[in-house]
């Protein structure tokens with residue numbers, strides 16, 4: 001490279017650095033415009049969200065007839081608990097961080113059919129209970145209709161999860177946990193249900209290896225019973241498998257009792273808020289959940305992100 005060229009590059013880099021620094025140091029109102037600086041991502045507290053359609057989010061979806069076609073459409077209602085927050089970002093389908101808002105899974109496994117899931121309620125609740133938690137980065141990876149065999153190394157749902165998790169880390173941050181809501185697909189077959197425990201153990205084992213995070217907290221919602229007329233003949237087998245998981249840092253809670261919507265198979269918006277809070281409780285129950293030894297926020301005015 002010629003001297004002239006490298007001087008030019010240095011000049012440009014210096015200029016960029018100066019501009020980005022200025023942005024940071026100016027009024028907090030400007031933070032949003034400067035949000036593409038790398039420093040805002042260095043200390044992101046990352047959560048992966050995986051499982052089936054309830055994790056993807058179908059809260060507020062109903063069946064409508066649009067110009068003669070039967071279509072599932074979201075009502076657009078976002079409860080207070082799920083509202084955007086400057087401290088919550090999401091990793092979108094184009095592998096970029098952006099301001100998080102419902103529907104969180106948009107572009108991943110749904111478009112019009114995307115509704116409210118547990119992610120935003122989870123993140124808002126964690127921030128409400130620990131205002132020093134930092135910026136939460138949500139990485140939605142759920143896939144509606146997937147049996148657990150799709151979440152095994154080599155299958156697309158699993159491989160995408162790993163790929164997205166690694167991409168999400170490229171500018172820094174720490175993966176703090178995985179939120180898991182899954183199992184309905186496997187309540188329909190003897191095979192799926194009877195192998196659930198072994199497959200889930202393999203999933204956790206491989207996930208922790210592939211993410212180089214041997215103690216990665218996994219928040220496991222035990223699947224509630226289906227509501228009639230929907231049938232999951234092997235629901236007891238799947239529930240028993242999930243309840244029987246005994247792996248360190250896999251935190252289980254029973255999601256039984258959450259309200260199911262008119263379609264009979266998906267959680268309503270209020271139920272998704274409750275579910276999000278269950279995940280927050282599970283996460284905060286980890287005694288040492290604040291493991292950050294270095295906090296970038298300490299070096300900036302505390303109001304910069306509030």
Ligand SMILES: *[C@@H]1O[C@H](CO)[C@@H](O)[C@H](O)[C@H]1NC(C)=O
Pocket residue numbers: 066067068069
């Ligand atoms: C209705 O559905 C059919 C078949 O999927 C599609 O070809 C058509 O474009 C749809 N009509 C409208 C108005 O969306």
Ligand SMILES: *[C@@H]1O[C@H](CO)[C@@H](O)[C@H](O)[C@H]1NC(C)=O
Pocket residue numbers: 032033034035036088089097098099100
């Ligand atoms: C980042 O800034 C862009 C442009 O101002 C804005 O559209 C986007 O929502 C912002 N994202 C976050 C996370 O604040």
Ligand SMILES: *[C@@H]1O[C@H](CO)[C@@H](O)[C@H](O)[C@H]1NC(C)=O
Pocket residue numbers: 016038170171
């Ligand atoms: C920001 O991060 C990207 C990806 O890690 C890197 O290529 C780029 O040089 C970084 N920019 C600055 C200003 O540090």
Ligand SMILES: *[C@@H]1O[C@H](CO)[C@@H](O)[C@H](O)[C@H]1NC(C)=O
Pocket residue numbers: 189191
């Ligand atoms: C169940 O598993 C057996 C053996 O792996 C396989 O041959 C069979 O096709 C499976 N059945 C279903 C319904 O998946």
Ligand SMILES: *[C@@H]1O[C@H](CO)[C@@H](O)[C@H](O)[C@H]1NC(C)=O
Pocket residue numbers: 215217249286288289291
């Ligand atoms: C809590 O600390 C213990 C011991 O250092 C460690 O094994 C465990 O993984 C930690 N839990 C979390 C969630 O970081």
Ligand SMILES: *[C@@H]1O[C@H](CO)[C@@H](O)[C@H](O)[C@H]1NC(C)=O
Pocket residue numbers: 052053054145183184185223224225226227258259260265266267
């Ligand atoms: C969604 O969650 C409900 C629990 O309230 C469960 O009964 C249902 O089977 C789940 N649906 C899917 C598609 O996983």
Ligand SMILES: *[C@@H]1O[C@H](CO)[C@@H](O)[C@H](O)[C@H]1NC(C)=O
Pocket residue numbers: 246
């Ligand atoms: C879970 O496993 C640990 C050891 O790995 C054992 O001490 C404990 O009793 C087990 N708990 C249950 C409920 O099986």
